[in-house]
Amino acid sequence: MEIIRSVAAMRAWRRQAGKLAFVPTMGNLHEGHLALVEAAHQHADKVVVSIFVNRLQFGQGEDFDAYPRTFESDCAKLEAAGVDALFFPTEQELYPRVKQDFNVEPPHIQDELCGAFRPGHFRGVATVVSKLFNIVQPDVACFGKKDFQQLHVIKAMVDDLNIPVEVIPVDTGRAADGLALSSRNGYLTAEERAEAPRLYRNLSAMRAALLAGDSDYATLEANASADLQQAGWVVDYVEVRQADTLEVAHAGEKRLVVLAAARLGRTRLIDNVEVSR
Amino acid sequence: MEIIRSVAAMRAWRRQAGKLAFVPTMGNLHEGHLALVEAAHQHADKVVVSIFVNRLQFGQGEDFDAYPRTFESDCAKLEAAGVDALFFPTEQELYPRVKQDFNVEPPHIQDELCGAFRPGHFRGVATVVSKLFNIVQPDVACFGKKDFQQLHVIKAMVDDLNIPVEVIPVDTGRAADGLALSSRNGYLTAEERAEAPRLYRNLSAMRAALLAGDSDYATLEANASADLQQAGWVVDYVEVRQADTLEVAHAGEKRLVVLAAARLGRTRLIDNVEVSR
The missing domain is CATH 3.40.50.620 (HUPs)
Known part of the structure; x- marks a missing residue:
């Protein structure tokens, strides 16, 4: 090389x-x-x-x-x-x-x-x-x-x-527990590392709900944020958007992406899941 | 083609x-x-x-x-x-x-x-x-x-x-009377076309003065503007600048460019001359 x-x-x-x-x-x-x-x-x-x-x-x-x-x-x-x-x-x-x-x-x-x-x-x-x-x-x-x-x-x-x-x-590479691979994962303490997969778990739960036909994006977003906050995260955003344009999604939208950014201690983590329904 | x-x-x-x-x-x-x-x-x-x-x-x-x-x-x-x-x-x-x-x-x-x-x-x-x-x-x-x-x-x-x-x-192409070639020259009336070379005449006079060692840029600029205005032009600017950076020129600068833009009737004309001294 x-x-x-x-x-x-x-x-x-x-x-x-x-x-x-x-x-x-x-x-x-x-x-x-x-x-x-x-x-x-x-x-x-x-x-x-x-x-x-x-x-x-x-x-x-x-x-x-x-x-x-x-x-x-x-x-x-x-x-x-x-x-x-x-x-x-x-x-x-x-x-x-x-x-x-x-x-x-x-x-x-x-x-x-x-x-x-x-x-x-x-x-x-x-x-x-x-x-x-x-x-x-x-x-x-x-x-x-x-x-x-x-x-x-x-x-x-x-x-x-x-x-x-x-x-x-x-596609995003993930650890066995779902955490998206990122250089910034190296900033996490052992305790934070154990907690970190919660971000992807919430996104996956939102994907399941969206696939099941739920289009109340605001409630889904608020529930995920609340779960993260209760576990000690500082949430920058959890948002459902149109996958192709990243514009705000309207109910009934077919190609979605759920994006999130949240901080665990001093480390800011981001992740997302796509949803086609 | x-x-x-x-x-x-x-x-x-x-x-x-x-x-x-x-x-x-x-x-x-x-x-x-x-x-x-x-x-x-x-x-x-x-x-x-x-x-x-x-x-x-x-x-x-x-x-x-x-x-x-x-x-x-x-x-x-x-x-x-x-x-x-x-x-x-x-x-x-x-x-x-x-x-x-x-x-x-x-x-x-x-x-x-x-x-x-x-x-x-x-x-x-x-x-x-x-x-x-x-x-x-x-x-x-x-x-x-x-x-x-x-x-x-x-x-x-x-x-x-x-x-x-x-x-x-x-290099700028010019008519025999010095006017810089421009598509916008086509907007000029016959009378304006006869007047238009005044822009280049003023820039040429400034070049001569700069080459002769004059470094009072502000006075040179003001004189050229005044000449154009007296002949009915609306002057946007006449400015001496550094040729390589287009930054404002200081006295004693060696590589200069004099740039001007002025309007004759409805037509906006621009021109410039470089000066190395």
Whole structure:
């Protein structure tokens, strides 16, 4: 596996790569990332992964500094997964003037759901993904459904700005007890880790109710929030939305997604389930 | 010359084009555009020109509807200039949802100079050029220096968002009396057309003074504005700026540009001169 640190070297490598699939990550890789790599292999001749903890998508007081950096073990995992190249730029390489002057500005969805609690987050995501796409110039790019709103924003951006990249959604990887795999799970104490699957249990219960025909979204949302709060969580949101547009869902909607974000101690966890009925 | 109307057909054509130069235009082509085409031929195997009057970069009350559409004569000129393909999309093709949801947001320079008089203009330019670059995927793209602030915004955007396109600036084409070539010159009455070269005469006089060592920018600006106003112009701005950054120029600055925008009757004209001293 080639380790590439500069934009110029990445572009040079890309020119000889043939059909190329790309998996952008912030590192600290787990099985969920490796499922993205596996999907990438199915769509292209070569696979490039990037590791870049993108300051632009972290807010004031968020965990940019604490975010786990595990370069050596990440490399070993990517090597074993048959990745052809790792793009590992410095901040100086991606943000040479420190400040990013031009930003890709998403529409109102950037201020809803996670965006309501993380101002500027999706602008930072859209902008860095645009930059990475322009540098790597992949044919396809794989993103996990665990970050469902992020996936939605990137798909919509690619479509709206005519970006010549095919976006491949990949199912959320889960621990045996249902907890969605996430780098931030590493922040949990043993006690919190035991409690954490409650988030997915609530989403699964909501999915069952929706499949059974319940369309009283507000009550379902309130019940899940109450269950989490009683167990000591601080709930940012639990919401039923339209799966394809992420707009607010109306009763009788056929393709739904239930999204939630809640904090357990100092750790903010997100998860979602899709429902087709 | 191939005439291409859809994004999909443009992408298919691009794949077999080799090294490709791109000249985005709004049509109503004149010698200034043909100089861009000539520069394009010097940088690539094939040349593609686009004609698209981009609603996004026109403000309320501006001349979007009146903007001259001269498709047949434009085609003849491009054919004669050896252009390989013309990309001529409908609004529906570039803005299928009517509203553009994701925008490329330029930094503060978008609110200065022409931007102060045309709110949203440079956002619209940056966004449509991003879209066109993503569709055409050229190796190089040629832009005229007549729209100096636009050229600056596009160069800065390409650099800041790592867009894999080389931007080639091309000198302003001028009539024998000095008037910068522009589609909007067609709006001028015979009397206004005779008066119009005053704009370039004032800029040339400022250049001479700057080259002679004058660094009292404010007085030079005020004198030029006064001369135009006395001749019946409404002056939007006359400003000395740093040529490379478009930031406000300080005394002693070596690479300058003098930019002006002023209205003669219903027609808004812009022009600029560079000064290296």
